[in-house]
Amino acid sequence: MRVKSITRIAIPLTAAAIVLAACSSGGGGGGSSASGSASGSGASGLTLVDLTPPATTQIDKVTWNLWEGEPYTTDPYTSADYKENTVNSNMCETLMIYDPSYQFKPWLAKAFSNPDPLTWVYDLRDDVTFWDGSKMTTDDVVFSMNHNLTDPTSFYHYLYSNVKSVEASGANQVTVKLTAPDYLFNRELADYAGVVVQKKFYEAHAKDFGTPDVGVMCTGPFQFTSWTKGDNITLSRYDGWWNKEQTPKVKSLVFKFLTDEAAVTAALQTGEIDGSYDPPLSGLTQLATNTSGKLFYGSMPSNVTYTYTNPTGAMANPKMRLALQNSIDWNGIAKVVFKDTAVAIKAELPPTTFDDAKAQLEPAYAALPANGAPDIEKAKALVAEAGADAQKPVIIGTIASATGSAFGNAVVDGAKKAGINATLKVIPVDQYTNYLYDPKTREGVDMLFTDFWSNIPNALDWMGTTSTKGSSFNQWGYSGIDTLYLQARAEKDDTKRGQLTADMMNKLAGENLTMGNGLQRASRLWMSNKITGAPATFTYVYAPWAQYLGGTGAN
Numbered sequence: 001m002r003v004k005s006i007t008r009i010a011i012p013l014t015a016a017a018i019v020l021a022a023c024s025s026g027g028g029g030g031g032s033s034a035s036g037s038a039s040g041s042g043a044s045g046l047t048l049v050d051l052t053p054p055a056t057t058q059i060d061k062v063t064w065n066l067w068e069g070e071p072y073t074t075d076p077y078t079s080a081d082y083k084e085n086t087v088n089s090n091m092c093e094t095l096m097i098y099d100p101s102y103q104f105k106p107w108l109a110k111a112f113s114n115p116d117p118l119t120w121v122y123d124l125r126d127d128v129t130f131w132d133g134s135k136m137t138t139d140d141v142v143f144s145m146n147h148n149l150t151d152p153t154s155f156y157h158y159l160y161s162n163v164k165s166v167e168a169s170g171a172n173q174v175t176v177k178l179t180a181p182d183y184l185f186n187r188e189l190a191d192y193a194g195v196v197v198q199k200k201f202y203e204a205h206a207k208d209f210g211t212p213d214v215g216v217m218c219t220g221p222f223q224f225t226s227w228t229k230g231d232n233i234t235l236s237r238y239d240g241w242w243n244k245e246q247t248p249k250v251k252s253l254v255f256k257f258l259t260d261e262a263a264v265t266a267a268l269q270t271g272e273i274d275g276s277y278d279p280p281l282s283g284l285t286q287l288a289t290n291t292s293g294k295l296f297y298g299s300m301p302s303n304v305t306y307t308y309t310n311p312t313g314a315m316a317n318p319k320m321r322l323a324l325q326n327s328i329d330w331n332g333i334a335k336v337v338f339k340d341t342a343v344a345i346k347a348e349l350p351p352t353t354f355d356d357a358k359a360q361l362e363p364a365y366a367a368l369p370a371n372g373a374p375d376i377e378k379a380k381a382l383v384a385e386a387g388a389d390a391q392k393p394v395i396i397g398t399i400a401s402a403t404g405s406a407f408g409n410a411v412v413d414g415a416k417k418a419g420i421n422a423t424l425k426v427i428p429v430d431q432y433t434n435y436l437y438d439p440k441t442r443e444g445v446d447m448l449f450t451d452f453w454s455n456i457p458n459a460l461d462w463m464g465t466t467s468t469k470g471s472s473f474n475q476w477g478y479s480g481i482d483t484l485y486l487q488a489r490a491e492k493d494d495t496k497r498g499q500l501t502a503d504m505m506n507k508l509a510g511e512n513l514t515m516g517n518g519l520q521r522a523s524r525l526w527m528s529n530k531i532t533g534a535p536a537t538f539t540y541v542y543a544p545w546a547q548y549l550g551g552t553g554a555n
Contacts, residue, residue: 046341046522047297048298048299048537049296049298050298050299050535051101051535051536051548052533053532053533053552054548055531055532055533055549055550055552056532056550057550057552058551059249059250059530059531060251061250061251061253061254062250062253062274062275063254063273063274064086064273064275064276065255065256065257065258065264065268065273065275066083066255066256066276067258067276067277068081068082068083068259069083069259070257071087071233072084073210073211074087074216074224074233075209075210075216076088076092076192076195076197076210076216077148077151077154077155077192078153078154078155079192079210080155082541086255086277086540087233087255088192088216089542090222090235090545090547091220091222091224092192092195092218092219092220093195093219093220093544094108094190094191094193094194094195094196094543095108095109095141096187096189096190096194097190097542097543098190099539100298100535100548102539104187108124108125108136108196108219109122110125117178117181117490117492118179118180118181119175119176120175120185120186121169121175122141122173122174122175122176123170123172123173124141124173124174125172126172127242128219130198130201130217130219131217131219131223131238132198133240136198138168138171138173138174139168140199142166142168143199144195144196145176145194147197147202148160148195149163149166155192156188156191156192156193158472159191159193162179162180163176163177163179163182163185164177164178180490181490181492183490183497184460184461184464184489187458187461188455195218197217197218198218200217201216212227212229219241221237221243222237222238222248222544222546223235223236223238225252230257232257233254233255234252234255235255235546236251236253237251237253241547248546248547248550249550249551253546253549261282261283264276264279264283265279265286265287268287268290268526268528269286269292270292271528274531275527275534275549276526277523279524281337281341284339285339287526292528292529293526293527294526294527295525295526296524296525296526296527296536297341297522297524298523298525298537299522299537299538300350300352301453301454301457301520302350303345303348303349303350303450303453303515303520304342304407304451304518304519304520305348305450305516305519306396306447306449306515306516306518307436307447307448307452307466307473307476307515307516308321308447308476308513308515308516309397309445309446309447309475310442310476311477314393314421315394316389317386317387317389319382320389320390320394320420321511321512322512323378323379323380323383323418323420324414324418324512325371325517326375326376327375327376327417327420328374328410328414328415328516329374329410330517330518331344332410333410334372334519338519342519342520343372343519344371344372344517344519345371345517346365346368346369346370347368347505347508347517348462348467348505348508348514348515348517348518349459349505349508350520352457352520352538353454353457353459353462355456355458356498357459357460357494357497357502358498359495360499360501360502361498361501361502361505364505365505368506368509374414374417376417376418379418380418380419382418383418383420390420390421392421394415394423394447395423395444395446395447396411396415396423396445397425397427397435397445397447397449398424398427398448399426400427400428400429405424408424408449409424411424412424435448436450437472439475442475448475450515451521452515453538456542457542459501460488460497463481463485463504463505463508467481467485467504467508467513468482475514476514478513478514480507480511481504484500484507485504487500488501488504523536523537530552531549531551531552532551533550534548535548
């Protein structure tokens, strides 16, 4: 799925993102206990919050860091990574939304209906304007959706596979006709499958939309102001934003592109940078004890793991896959590499993706075997039962970073203890995406390290990307859940659809495909004492998060 840029859902954690803290066994500072919208306990006792304490004052400027570096574009149709989405989510809004507590609701659409299995109807808000003051019309919405439908270069084009047409059906109404029932489609409109851009502006800038010189024209709480290559992207508050219940308190939002971990940690402590999502793990201990700001943690739909890529190698044997799963000290990786900000999960699906299928997925997940502590004796027995396949080499690819190497070495160490003939292949950062998506490049490699996250926090979306035949992150070529997946996507009844989803999760877990049951990590957030309000959850890549940001009165 993420072919057109460095993959969002499969973005390898580079050294600029996370680094192994050698010999560290403590948590990098506890989660904030400050008042906010709480979401419970997380990994190793972290306190997870949805929203940080609300902002109380206006503030002229906030400088925010993009830990992954400079974006490639501000075009939402081709945005598919942390850095692009962290910026764009504040500018270009979607018809539907997941709020900071992952609640799904209408956004630019004020209501939706499904009058028959082949029809979705969207009633649009009539108070939305673009930054130039012109009203958002049905023409803009139809144009925006049809761009995703008809343009194969749009990253979200494939999510329209069941769409026959998108047409205006009233002054403030759009109707989508389908070729087959699709009860995932509506939820996908909370990602950029449901983005709305100004038709007139896009048509005038079709070839340079989203570039530093042009930017975009959308409806969000912040508008594109400037992009100085190599230095910053600046957004300014749009005072005509339609959501009067949540008027932004920040006048200017400046995104910097620091990637060196030591430099990021220092800039956060000195106040050069006011805030950042995913501050470096290598700096968590320093940040947790620094009195100039505060660390927060929120939930995140992620699986830090390996994905299986070679269906003809040793791992074609299910006993070898089960042996490997049992050989890995996932709890140790969570503690040392992720400094107690991650927790082992029992399926490739993290519980943060359960969404509308919680009632069926939660009990099914609870019944799965425990994961976390290695069982080397069990792993050895499974290797012995695997016969000749146990002698075949197993090549585990990882990215050339401290975290990638630490993760890869931990997996190889466990594999060797179980008697698996495993070796680590370290792949340069600039080549890693090719390994994820180009079968010729990764020939002979059995597994690849990944930090996977989905378009939306939804189990069907996750499995549709990782585990159905032909999907972009199904390097194995797996097709074992295809029939169930199609049935679930076409099933209107929530309970029946949830049960089909649970059946797929169980099948994938039972076969240990298409990826390992790894770690769900927490979303990390640092803010200086002068600002507050930002969501701590991973919804910052889905929805306008800076709408909540503002001052504390300490600036």
